Amino acid sequence: MPPRPTGQGLRAWGRWAWRTLTSMRTAVLLLLALALAAVPGSLLPQRGVAFDPGAVTRFVADNPVVGPWLDRLGFFEVYSSPWFAAIYLLLMVSMTGCVLPRAARLWRSTRAEPPRAPTNLARLDGHRRTTVAAERAQVLQAAASHLRARRFRVVVDDDSVRAEKGYLREAGNLVFHLSLLVLLFGVAIGSLFGFEGRVIVVEGASFTNTRLQYDEFTPGPLTDAEGLSPFSVTLDDFTARFETAGPQRGSARDFQADLTVLRTPGGAAEKVTVEVNHPLQVEGTKMFLTGHGYAPVVSVTDGRGQTVFSGPVVFVPFDGNLSSEGVIKVPDGQPTQLGFEGFFLPTASVDPAAGPRSLYPDLVDPQLLLTAYTGDLGLGDGAPQSVFRLDKTNLSQVMDGDEPFARALRPGESMTLPDGQGTLTFESVSRFANFQIAHDPGKELSLVAAVALLLGLTVSLAVRRRRVWVRVTAAAGGGGATVEAASYALTRREPVPGELSSLLAALPGAEPAGNGAAPHDRED
Amino acid sequence: MPTPTLLAELSDRLIYSAIAVYALAMLAYAYQAARRSRPAADDAPRLEPVAAGRHGAVLAPQSPASAAPPGIRDAAARRTERIAAALTTLAFVLHLAGVVARGLAAGRAPWGNMYEFTAAATLAATAAYLVFLRRQPVRDLGVWILALVTLCLGLAVTVLYTPAGDLVPALNSYWLVVHVAAAIIAGGVFTVGAAATGLYLLRRRADARDAGGQATRGYAGRLPAAATLERLAHTAHLFAFPVWTFAVLAGAIWAEDSWGRYWGWDPKETWAFITWVLYAAYLHAQSTAGWRGRKAGWLALAGYAAFWFNFVGVNLFITGLHSYAGV
Numbered sequence A: 001m002p003p004r005p006t007g008q009g010l011r012a013w014g015r016w017a018w019r020t021l022t023s024m025r026t027a028v029l030l031l032l033a034l035a036l037a038a039v040p041g042s043l044l045p046q047r048g049v050a051f052d053p054g055a056v057t058r059f060v061a062d063n064p065v066v067g068p069w070l071d072r073l074g075f076f077e078v079y080s081s082p083w084f085a086a087i088y089l090l091l092m093v094s095m096t097g098c099v100l101p102r103a104a105r106l107w108r109s110t111r112a113e114p115p116r117a118p119t120n121l122a123r124l125d126g127h128r129r130t131t132v133a134a135e136r137a138q139v140l141q142a143a144a145s146h147l148r149a150r151r152f153r154v155v156v157d158d159d160s161v162r163a164e165k166g167y168l169r170e171a172g173n174l175v176f177h178l179s180l181l182v183l184l185f186g187v188a189i190g191s192l193f194g195f196e197g198r199v200i201v202v203e204g205a206s207f208t209n210t211r212l213q214y215d216e217f218t219p220g221p222l223t224d225a226e227g228l229s230p231f232s233v234t235l236d237d238f239t240a241r242f243e244t245a246g247p248q249r250g251s252a253r254d255f256q257a258d259l260t261v262l263r264t265p266g267g268a269a270e271k272v273t274v275e276v277n278h279p280l281q282v283e284g285t286k287m288f289l290t291g292h293g294y295a296p297v298v299s300v301t302d303g304r305g306q307t308v309f310s311g312p313v314v315f316v317p318f319d320g321n322l323s324s325e326g327v328i329k330v331p332d333g334q335p336t337q338l339g340f341e342g343f344f345l346p347t348a349s350v351d352p353a354a355g356p357r358s359l360y361p362d363l364v365d366p367q368l369l370l371t372a373y374t375g376d377l378g379l380g381d382g383a384p385q386s387v388f389r390l391d392k393t394n395l396s397q398v399m400d401g402d403e404p405f406a407r408a409l410r411p412g413e414s415m416t417l418p419d420g421q422g423t424l425t426f427e428s429v430s431r432f433a434n435f436q437i438a439h440d441p442g443k444e445l446s447l448v449a450a451v452a453l454l455l456g457l458t459v460s461l462a463v464r465r466r467r468v469w470v471r472v473t474a475a476a477g478g479g480g481a482t483v484e485a486a487s488y489a490l491t492r493r494e495p496v497p498g499e500l501s502s503l504l505a506a507l508p509g510a511e512p513a514g515n516g517a518a519p520h521d522r523e524d
Numbered sequence B: 001m002p003t004p005t006l007l008a009e010l011s012d013r014l015i016y017s018a019i020a021v022y023a024l025a026m027l028a029y030a031y032q033a034a035r036r037s038r039p040a041a042d043d044a045p046r047l048e049p050v051a052a053g054r055h056g057a058v059l060a061p062q063s064p065a066s067a068a069p070p071g072i073r074d075a076a077a078r079r080t081e082r083i084a085a086a087l088t089t090l091a092f093v094l095h096l097a098g099v100v101a102r103g104l105a106a107g108r109a110p111w112g113n114m115y116e117f118t119a120a121a122t123l124a125a126t127a128a129y130l131v132f133l134r135r136q137p138v139r140d141l142g143v144w145i146l147a148l149v150t151l152c153l154g155l156a157v158t159v160l161y162t163p164a165g166d167l168v169p170a171l172n173s174y175w176l177v178v179h180v181a182a183a184i185i186a187g188g189v190f191t192v193g194a195a196a197t198g199l200y201l202l203r204r205r206a207d208a209r210d211a212g213g214q215a216t217r218g219y220a221g222r223l224p225a226a227a228t229l230e231r232l233a234h235t236a237h238l239f240a241f242p243v244w245t246f247a248v249l250a251g252a253i254w255a256e257d258s259w260g261r262y263w264g265w266d267p268k269e270t271w272a273f274i275t276w277v278l279y280a281a282y283l284h285a286q287s288t289a290g291w292r293g294r295k296a297g298w299l300a301l302a303g304y305a306a307f308w309f310n311f312v313g314v315n316l317f318i319t320g321l322h323s324y325a326g327v
Helices: A010-021 A024-043 A055-062 A066-072 A082-111 A136-149 A167-193 A443-462 A499-505 B004-037 B054-059 B075-106 B114-135 B139-158 B174-209 B226-259 B267-285 B294-311 B313-317 B321-325
Strands: A128-132 A153-156 A160-165 A195-202 A206-208 A216-219 A232-242 A252-262 A269-274 A280-282 A285-302 A307-312 A324-330 A337-345 A348-351 A355-358 A367-375 A395-397 A406-409 A414-416 A422-439 A466-474 A481-489
Touching: A010 A082, A024 A082, A024 B267, A024 B294, A055 A066, A082 A167, A128 A499, A136 A153, A136 A160, A136 A466, A136 A481, A136 A499, A167 A443, A195 A206, A195 A232, A232 A285, A232 A422, A252 A280, A252 A285, A269 A285, A285 A324, A285 A337, A285 B226, A307 A324, A337 A355, A337 A422, A367 A422, A406 A414, A443 B226, A466 A499, A481 A499, B004 B075, B004 B139, B075 B114, B075 B139, B114 B139, B114 B174, B114 B226, B114 B294, B139 B174, B174 B226, B174 B294, B226 B267, B226 B294, B267 B294, B267 B313, B294 B313
Parallel strands: none
Antiparallel strands: A128 A481, A153 A160, A160 A466, A195 A216, A195 A422, A206 A232, A232 A252, A252 A269, A280 A285, A285 A307, A285 A422, A324 A337, A337 A367, A348 A355, A367 A395, A367 A406, A414 A422, A466 A481
16 A cells, blocks of 8 residues: 555545555455455345346245345345445456556557666576677677567667567556456446347247337346337247157257248248257347247137137246146136136156156146136236236135046047036147347447457466566687676566577577576576 | 267276376375475485575575475485376376267267366366476475365266266357366366465465574475465466456357357356456466465465355356256
């Protein structure tokens, strides 16, 4: 930490604060703080990171004392919380304040000559002294050209050569740090102007890229939600392949969604296959296949004998073998509305302990297990309601004697409710696909920043900046010269091993290699 | 071409053999370390010339024991060393063959689940150790690195074992090859860095206790000079850090291709970030007065701990998008 200011003035304190903030020590502390601050977000459920949107609510309900406090302190939105932002913004300011003056110094030093040789070269690392049978000027020239050939910046003085190399290191360092700023900028653009959404599409159904058609839509604060790229897709076919044997039987192996795409309304239809890791891209918007499941096709006739519902119903999978649960709502039923609740099992079995479970994710023995409800589905008052839950407030369960009415249906089979309240037919099985749709206008910038970051980092860690000095004095008694050479690392890494040896070996009149008068065999 | 089943079986046997040879190599290194730690008059002198660089001289006064001339070596110790190195190389070859056979059996890059990742990462750690061994006096790290490798491989074949097979569709990507391979290489070199840092901290403490000038006794006192260990650790981290950076960036590109966002603070991503930040803190601390040396060393160890937590803790205890990879 820089010494505290002695003066009383605000300027003095301001300068002290700025010097403290931009010091390396502060940077280390801020990095440490950033690492620690990132930890709770990985251990506590997070709002923005939801692959399980109910997790935060559940956690707060389970922990009524600490939960609300954690919420107030932003622990469920760590990465967008003010304290997390404070740390990384301070870090960025500290970094910029440290790096820009260094850029200025680099600019000056690239135009300056390497400094003069210290009086006493013997105090430096890897100092060597040898004698050669050649004239001083000749030796100096040879040393200079040897170093120039190795792309040192070289200045020849009366009795010595000074050389420096590795300016690229500092340049790489600058590129690395500045590209972190650019990366942050790219991330910011993406989260301000981009969006992320999810939608379920059943085979045969279509999706048009407008906000209303999304099941879930998360725009940024400045996203133009009305100006989405106006493409539409129809899911023609969905195929899934699973491991059929061995210990990993049932593991997913291939998913494929065959789509018909209209890139613009009224444009030409185009057949496209979307697979996991192979999204559909329309302009800047990408559509990813993230999951799939089954939608049993059912038709329902009500008490009057009229068909009041017909079509696929999405059942949500809850395990790896695609045991799925769901509800069927029939608001048009007369004399009473009908609701059904139950399971869809692609390969059905009933475990005495765990209940109905699927044994395999593909359609080997598909069954639909349902119970029925009559009464008011609660759709009339316009309050939003999950399509995957029945609001049972005004519903009563259909009974079969003392037991709840329940049936297991295979495709083609029907069940008729007692007292002629209605009939449900399980027609066939369709599949549905989950798509994630994302638009991130900042991602190209982020990618460029990431590449620059990596290049800058690699250069700054691989290049060693060092100086080499060679001093030549005429040997006492004439004939030949005494050569002293030494190098100095400007980074924490020692100079390149063997650099001085090869320099000395290249001098005119040098004795063959292996006979160095070198006290240090290696230069580390 | 042998059948996949045969290859998978071959791979398993090779890995088992590698574990056995690793254990022997570890014992050889341990024996050697124990011999040298004996505070007897006929102690073998220091086994490597101490490179007293500019930094070293500032950082750590060398104890007289470490300054002994490298001339005379205890022949027995040298033999043990050579045996240990030969055993390590043999185990490495078996291990490598095991990993390659696994890849051929599965018909893909052999790092698709925790078992395979452990096998490949420990292979990278041994490889990193052997590469360093050719150029630097790192044999004192041997016993620790081999202990870790043997332990991890042992756990891999018992707890984490998964038969060879195809992957879930999300992992069918060449980014898997690139991203995980970079993580594995970085992990291997970080292991060498962490072992060197651990020994550096031990040695440094021994040096501090030894300020009186008396020769340090015991294991820590017989380690290479603190400056040598620190430089070794620094070199390993300098190499591994950009590789880790690349692994994280490649992961982000893959995530963009697979989930539609390149960064989503998934627990795996978060811990990769934490690891990166801790190692970045280490590199900065190495050029900060007051942090260089001991505190920086602890930062590097914290980074290594975060790396391991990302692999073990996040895979086993935290649910996230990466949990599909399976145990």
